[in-house]
Amino acid sequence: MSLKNAFYAQSGGVTSVINASACGVIETCRKNADRIGNVFAGRNGIIGALTEELIDTSRESDADIAALMKTPSGAFGSCRFKLKSLEENRREYERLIEVFKAHDIGYFFYNGGGDSADTCYKVSQLSETMGFPVQAIHIPKTVDNDLPVTDVCPGFSSVAKYIAVSALEASFDVSSMARTSTKVFILEVMGRHAGWIAAAGGLIEDYGIPVLLLFPEVDFDHDRFIGALKARVDEFGYCTVVVSEGARNADGSFLAEQGTRDAFGHAQLGGVAPVVANMVKQALGYKFHWAVADYLQRAARHIASATDVEQAYALGKSSVEMALAGKNAIMPTIDRLSNNPYRWEIGSTDLANVANVEKTMPLDFISADGLGITDKCRDYLYPLIQGEAYPDYDERGMPRYVVLKNELADKKLGDFEL
Amino acid sequence: MSLKNAFYAQSGGVTSVINASACGVIETCRKNADRIGNVFAGRNGIIGALTEELIDTSRESDADIAALMKTPSGAFGSCRFKLKSLEENRREYERLIEVFKAHDIGYFFYNGGGDSADTCYKVSQLSETMGFPVQAIHIPKTVDNDLPVTDVCPGFSSVAKYIAVSALEASFDVSSMARTSTKVFILEVMGRHAGWIAAAGGLIEDYGIPVLLLFPEVDFDHDRFIGALKARVDEFGYCTVVVSEGARNADGSFLAEQGTRDAFGHAQLGGVAPVVANMVKQALGYKFHWAVADYLQRAARHIASATDVEQAYALGKSSVEMALAGKNAIMPTIDRLSNNPYRWEIGSTDLANVANVEKTMPLDFISADGLGITDKCRDYLYPLIQGEAYPDYDERGMPRYVVLKNELADKKLGDFEL
16 A cells, blocks of 8 residues: 655745744654655645645755754745635635545645634545545644634744844833933834734833833723823833734724825825824824834744744644544644743644634733733743744855755646636 | 043944943953053943943943943943034033043043044044043944944944845745735835945845845936836746835935825825835835834844954954053054955054045945945955854843943032033
């Protein structure tokens, strides 16, 4: 009996450690070469499965696969492409199974967030129905940290470390100049629906730094914010503000959608940081600066959390081990055992518990005034940013990030229109 | 005969390595305790000398002074405060000399950019005239890299490393998502008058990444930029743009001053990145993202260049040695001896050569189309970003940055109004 092959795909926004999960999958498959065949990877994620663009990872050296541990982004390409529901587009799911059948793929490892957990679940169900059962395992990944059951999602912890360190450094800068220069520094961070990333900025309070956080979970209250800001500047001479891109007004509208227009009347495509900066300027007249971290935060492999890298790899590895143990339609999870010392282990949950469930910050992680974090939140966050896992640098001073060959396996089917 | 004391002050925008220069000054003074007295530091820079707020650095432990090597920002405070010309405000210069006299200060170490070089020069001249000669040494510092004579200014090289690494990481991210998501990523960097920092973004071309640079030195040409961008996206599927905050139109106006207004008609205080993003959107309709690094770039001690840290320290150390050798009104410099292997030594120049002279990028560092860098520029930049000089991290995963006691020496004079 020939061995079944595996298919691995990256989904949605990439992170600085998603390739560590890929590394965990591929290395563990290679170590079990007597039980599992080749690993194909989807070129640009699930799209590669639909178009039968399957990257043959067997053509990559062990060294290059190992280098994925230290390379940010999605090495095989990722995509924002949500399969419609089975009812709306059965054709896409059937094509997936058809491609899996043509390439003798018995294991589907899908590395992503909520949408991909849902897809993964459906593939598992449908493949059964179609008489070509595929074991589908979802590997969690999202900087938004919004998947349920698992204590944390790989990708988030490294962003948290980046934001905490960057906010700290910029606050030191502002503190030393505030006498004659900038008094308010505003840092915009990711988080459309959940304030996990902004919360990490709150850790700098432990250095005695005045910092205010604006979460999507808390209705923005202009007067409360301005009052708190003025109090901080009066006391410390300066203040740092960390604002989620998804910070919103009581009516649900985003702060960033303030109807700003350019000279030609076009809607200004701006971030929330300049909006908050203008607000501060108009209410208090303070000199300010603002930064928008955008992709820099989720790609910052140079300051990744060692804990995050280790967990991302472990989840990739465990997903293969679970598949080999006959599991199906599950997601391996990070289960926290204790905060101090930090201990964790790999668990798992049925995909039915994950698909279409979004986890926001617990309300007891947010301080009473809505502008900071609680000790409970600190206890949650610190373990996640423990340890530094630096990439290697070449003699010129630049990181050694690997670019794979990404050669495609021969096609066996006809074309498919997306 | 009692030993003369020293006065050290930080000036202008701080950097991730200006404290390494402070460390070089203080440690070298401590090692020469038989020849030089105490080191006083200006609280908030030169303002501290005028108000007689002199930080007594002798109360700081050797360990804390050593920790300055790994701490960003200005540990004693800095300021944006330019002394007027002697003719306009002789009073301030005379006050400086008065304070120096009261605290028996015979050495003035001023750590800053062009303005402080000018002040340093005048103090040297005036102190002579006033019968209390002070040896004034200027220690170069500026992320703008715009001081003449010296091959490089401490602070710049670490920003260059930060921008090159960050642009690389974000480009990897965009590259892996471009099929279905962002096609153009725009990163705004510092540089009001000179494109040195943007140039560092050009280094990622060596990874095969399509990147366009917008320099203050090159008149912005909308059609040329859009044409080049379209060509890159057609060929690679995506493109990164690194834009200097000071990028400007042919008429001299900043791109950032596009007359954008908010819903209330107030001038929008925005960066140049969203302006370029809108331009791309309107001309080509590509999906884009943009980031503004702002203070994150100059404070990023976590990814400082080891070369930069070493040179910042060496310049602080040399300034004391030059003072002890009887020198006056000079600035120690970095003199480059060779590119590969990179070799450099400390030189010096008279302050008359530095004051009020601004160095912009040589035109042969910019590619013919004005949107990239030349090999000559690469050869200049790479040695500067060589080596990593990480800070220490505590067990929680955060950097150990030192906050000094900063206790003031007793005042001996009456108040002075700024």
